[in-house]
Amino acid sequence: MKTTGLNFRHLHYFWVVAKEGSVTRAAERLGVAVQTISMQLALLEQAIGKALLAPQGRRLVLTEAGRLALVYADQIFLLGEQMQEALAAANDDRTLRLSVGISDSLPKLIASRLLDAALRLPERVKLVCYEDKFESLLGDLTVHKLDVVLTDRPAPSGTTLRVFSHLLGESDIALFATPELAQRYRDDFPTSLNGAPLLLPTRNNLIRGRIDHWFEARGLRPNVVGEFDDNALLNTFGRSGLGLFPAPSALAADVEEQFGAEHIGKLDQVHEQFYAVSNERKIKHPAVEAILSAIHGRVFTHLKPAAKPQTKPQIESKTKRK
Template identity: 30%
Template sequence: MELRHLQHFVAVAEDQHFTRAAERLMVSQSGLSASIRALERELRAPLFVRTTRRVTLTEAGRALLVEAERILAQVRSAHEAVAAVQGVLRGTLAVGAEQCIAGVHVAGLLAGFRREHPDVEIRLRQSGSGALAEGVSAGRLDLAFAYRVPADGDQLRSVPLTSEPMTVLCHPEHRLAELGAVPDPAALAGEVFVDFHPDWGPRRATDAAFAAAGVRRTVALEVNDVHSLLDLVDENLGIAVVPRHFRHKRTSLTALPLKGVDEAAYETVALLPPERATSPAARALIALLGTPEAEPGEPG
């Protein structure tokens, strides 16, 4: 099995289109098709379902994609490790992050990294914490800044960044604004909630806090960006339970401490692969944080 066959396969899987993948790889479409056919013959299984508009992975293709991404990431790490020994840091740094993550200024951190390592290409992906953790485990990301997720010593480890309590945001004319503080999640029963998609860290933290309190809630207004959430609360269409630092993003809203939940309900971490699989670029970025790396298997 040749590495170029795996590279071609991953590109087609990502683009779901032979022509676009061929253009990105700068190879002929016929050559790309021949490469995929060779891989299918070797594995004795079809990897794609082809239509006139797109291609989709077969079950065998989905299984191969996980391993192919991991193999290519290891090969890339090997090249970068040799370059690092020679005193040159180059290659690619693939970073994942949630929106408005606490404990790290992502843009400033990446800017500092670029100044120190101009030969490294930086790629940034923004997504929910679950997807980011999966990306690090699969080798698609070198590291990610996310909400705490259970660490797997074989595939994932974490470096603690910060923790903070959850806060209720509401319109100044909302009935809760007169309280000064919300006693506990039970006091919010029956409220209309604005929140993020379930994979986002703040949503995970809020869901966990209400589940621990035995309080059911319904998210009526679900968004995928911070500004939309704040706009909806600002129009008095619902309330939001968010990490405390969100209160500074819209000072016109009333921020109320939420009692009766873990004071460290929202914890953020840097997610990394196991020590042996961590790229030199990822090590250099973590070093800029000034935070000691976690031991393999250390819970997030």
């Protein structure tokens, strides 16, 4: 069936109704009459030739076509918001916008350390962070939604993606725990890890395979009491005392300060690497270049603090979970 041209105002009304779950609440949010939204939705469905919403009790729910339309509407209006922000920043020569994708497997303390150099530029930096799966972030990078992706792995080779991986550094991995657990399992390490409660990343995380191999090679059988897809959640449960948890050795002081955890022992020969993935082989964004200049060629160690920026950076954090 041939359709007429898509009216983006109608699509925006649909998008808000889908988010609010109600025409009434959408009307309140948009500041228009309920009848106006109902009429615009009817015109959109007529133009598309499919029903997008269906009544269910007092709410409206998405049809199969509506769910598909919402996926595209999310992308359209996200890009619209980013365009407005970018144009607003362009009017202020002192503001530098940096859109960063942070892989959910990357330790957040590492991400913070990597971004520190960018935030110390003399220009005002508006930092917008998105957390998501590595593969999804790569897709956003290729369509220029992101300036750079920070992750624990290089981009896969042998694909059509025109992206380039820049190794920033690496760190040994150690085990940490609350003081009570650390006192119990620190002596006679690593033999003491037999039967010890352990929190680990899920098996789709690169570092998980290396940790499993380390235990197998030494004939050790810890009790894995929790597996986590998100690194921040793993650390949170570690802080609660549920079990021992791995973290980069270079962040020992940060882990102790933020999570009240103590170092138990190092998993020798287990290393985690950290990458910046960009669209260009040679990074041209000033903030990303600052990251590479500060980190390139160095293992993650505590560096002498640079001079603090004169202006306070603006930071936004957005989790792109579906």
